[in-house]
Amino acid sequence: MNTPLIEQPIKTKTDKRQAILDTALALFVSQGFHGTSTASIAKQAGVATGTLFHHFPSKEALMECLFLTIKQEFANALLLNAHQGSKLKHNVKQLWQSALDWSLENPIKQLFFQQYSMSPMIAKNVRDQAMNSILGFISELIKQGQMMGLIAHYPVELMLENCHGQYLAATRFFIDNPHLGHNSQYRNASFELFWKAMQAD
Amino acid sequence: MNTPLIEQPIKTKTDKRQAILDTALALFVSQGFHGTSTASIAKQAGVATGTLFHHFPSKEALMECLFLTIKQEFANALLLNAHQGSKLKHNVKQLWQSALDWSLENPIKQLFFQQYSMSPMIAKNVRDQAMNSILGFISELIKQGQMMGLIAHYPVELMLENCHGQYLAATRFFIDNPHLGHNSQYRNASFELFWKAMQAD
Amino acid sequence: MNTPLIEQPIKTKTDKRQAILDTALALFVSQGFHGTSTASIAKQAGVATGTLFHHFPSKEALMECLFLTIKQEFANALLLNAHQGSKLKHNVKQLWQSALDWSLENPIKQLFFQQYSMSPMIAKNVRDQAMNSILGFISELIKQGQMMGLIAHYPVELMLENCHGQYLAATRFFIDNPHLGHNSQYRNASFELFWKAMQAD
Amino acid sequence: MNTPLIEQPIKTKTDKRQAILDTALALFVSQGFHGTSTASIAKQAGVATGTLFHHFPSKEALMECLFLTIKQEFANALLLNAHQGSKLKHNVKQLWQSALDWSLENPIKQLFFQQYSMSPMIAKNVRDQAMNSILGFISELIKQGQMMGLIAHYPVELMLENCHGQYLAATRFFIDNPHLGHNSQYRNASFELFWKAMQAD
DNA sequence: CATGAATGAGCATTCATTCAT
DNA sequence: TATGAATGAATGCTCATTCAT
Secondary structure: OOOOOOOOOOOOHHHHHHHHHHHHHHHHHHHOOOOOOHHHHHHHHOOOHHHHHHHOOOHHHHHHHHHHHHHHHHHHHHHHHOOOOOOHHHHHHHHHHHHHHHHHHOHHHHHHHHHHOOOOOOOHHHHHHHHHHHHHHHHHHHHHHHHOOOEOOOOHHHHHHHHHHHHHHHHHHHHHOHHHOOOHHHHHHHHHHHHHHHEOO | OOOOOOOOOOOOHHHHHHHHHHHHHHHHHHHOOOOOOHHHHHHHHOOOHHHHHHHOOOHHHHHHHHHHHHHHHHHHHHHHHOOOOOOHHHHHHHHHHHHHHHHHHOHHHHHHHHHHOOOOOOOHHHHHHHHHHHHHHHHHHHHHHHHOOOEOOOOHHHHHHHHHHHHHHHHHHHHHOHHHOOOHHHHHHHHHHHHHHHEOO | OOOOOOOOOOOOHHHHHHHHHHHHHHHHHHHOOOOOOHHHHHHHHOOOHHHHHHHOOOHHHHHHHHHHHHHHHHHHHHHHHOOOOOOHHHHHHHHHHHHHHHHHHOHHHHHHHHHHOOOOOOOHHHHHHHHHHHHHHHHHHHHHHHHOOOEOOOOHHHHHHHHHHHHHHHHHHHHHOHHHOOOHHHHHHHHHHHHHHHEOO | OOOOOOOOOOOOHHHHHHHHHHHHHHHHHHHOOOOOOHHHHHHHHOOOHHHHHHHOOOHHHHHHHHHHHHHHHHHHHHHHHOOOOOOHHHHHHHHHHHHHHHHHHOHHHHHHHHHHOOOOOOOHHHHHHHHHHHHHHHHHHHHHHHHOOOEOOOOHHHHHHHHHHHHHHHHHHHHHOHHHOOOHHHHHHHHHHHHHHHEOO
């Protein structure tokens, strides 16, 4: 980036759209969806109110886009680090760590999930779609583990919901206690709790 | 107004207050807090708009009252059935079953928790207070179990959060799949997942 | 109504509703429906913006109410002065004069009709309903005249539309030229044009 | 951009201007002036939003241009078929038929007149100008007929307004009842009503 | 000439809350 | 206590118009 003679804040078109998304994320998390006016998003993003509606047909659509974008980001982070080693437990632990890492590196986005993953703010079909695309992958892992005799034989849907619940609980804990986020005792404990629930006896 | 010859259904003061609470519960769950206007609560409860504000100083206060009332109801249901038998696992299972039962018998109230237990709608201190009053009791159980060597020695706060997460996951599952609510295979599975996570090796 | 010690401008509930209707009439005529904001109606009527929506569910509903109210007023004025004499032409002339008089006494309301009677602003069914309730009465007169051999035998619907068209033209003329409104030469001419079209040869 | 080998449908400048006018006509009639956004006109005309403003300085100017263009078209159609025969009634009938024909062949444009000829949408001077240029011609016909003793001696301005009113009524009727548009009984009736009003006794 | 992203004033409507009765 | 008409600030969204490319 070379220093221009005169500092000019130039925003490309993509920048504006992204600025709106970034600002919306921050405000939705800190003030809630209804507590955040479209005017305040636009203002803080440095664009006109009309611009928001040029890029997103409605406030709800903006929220939906935000949700799907972040979910995808999370899914990418998980898959990127997923090793297909021969030891299932090791693979699962890797996954768990990646998920924890992502949430610690993106605390705002994680808070966004905590608040909106189950809220009626986001249309049920969008929620389910996003969820299934990730949990579908976990679902396969569980079935595979059961066939190998490494994972307990409980109904898969129940186990999936349980995985999700334990993951949300763990991130909630680490975000409320950020100084423990890299404490291996706590991180291992969180995984062990999870794994003990899942493993075959 | 003279005394009518024919008895007319008269709502006592307490009735009106309760009608407002009941209606608010139903509407907050189905339409969300912000999606529910005080006018609609009053109308559906069969009272005037002003009446709501005679009983509750504000919409937020009404929500807070609702939240605390239901939490207390839940706590009462748990404690009522809590046996202090000698076998810890049995006691815990009893507790788990009571909690599941309550959520199945009060699905609307459970949905209310799912939606609002972690939402910024309810002031953090109120949320924490309600939570600790119940989890305080669970916390004691865990410590006791650890001392007896029956429960794994992970940090208690982490375990507490995990308990809560697993409970929310289980009720979410059973409310989404009501026909499995009394299927003992699923109910036992949900407890086993939980207990395996908690138990000492 | 006794004189209060201190003159207080008190508006009863009905007053406010009526003030809104009156103001809306004046503004819709002078600035058009879309050119008139609900805020300006409320302000000029001396009420809060919310009050307008307390009495009318929407701006369109306000317009519809205005339209039907004025149409009814017009119909009442016509019927009030309708004599059932034995001479048809005399009766019809009486009617024509009453209609002209009403429009001259209520120029704003007449302008309202000129602007909105055929505009898509008012739902077609509302327009037709209002129209038929008055034209139904005219329709009977025409049929009766035809049976008596006093009115030409053209299709009734066509004659009705023609009556309406001539009436609008006449009032347009007199409102554009107010000084001729009571000039009997012009008034008689307007009636003669009309009657000659209608009469049997 | 190099010359393409294959001919591609290219819109010439005039095409785009005309496309905008055509689209505006259709939309103004079906949705009203205020109900039609310039963006929607541009989109449906297949041009960019900015293009509309290259051809017309404002939405109002577009409307004015549309109005004058169509009025001229109508005037041309009338004059084209106007025979200057020796029998006045025959000439007038010819004119009436031409006018009816034009309105039946151009129903959208006729609806445009019905909606906007008297609306405050179009500046009064533009309206009057367009009107007089045509009615000036009619005005001459009336005076001529009066001098020949064929047309009744009422004030000319009143008769002009009456002509216009009857014409609007007739086209309204035929557009609402398209199947009668070529029924000679109805067409003749519409003329006879008109002519009887005008003719000298 | 043509484009379409950007603008920001303006609008209809909502809603928690008040208060005279 | 109970009522419900009245309030007016706040909000999501629209749209004619501009301008850099």
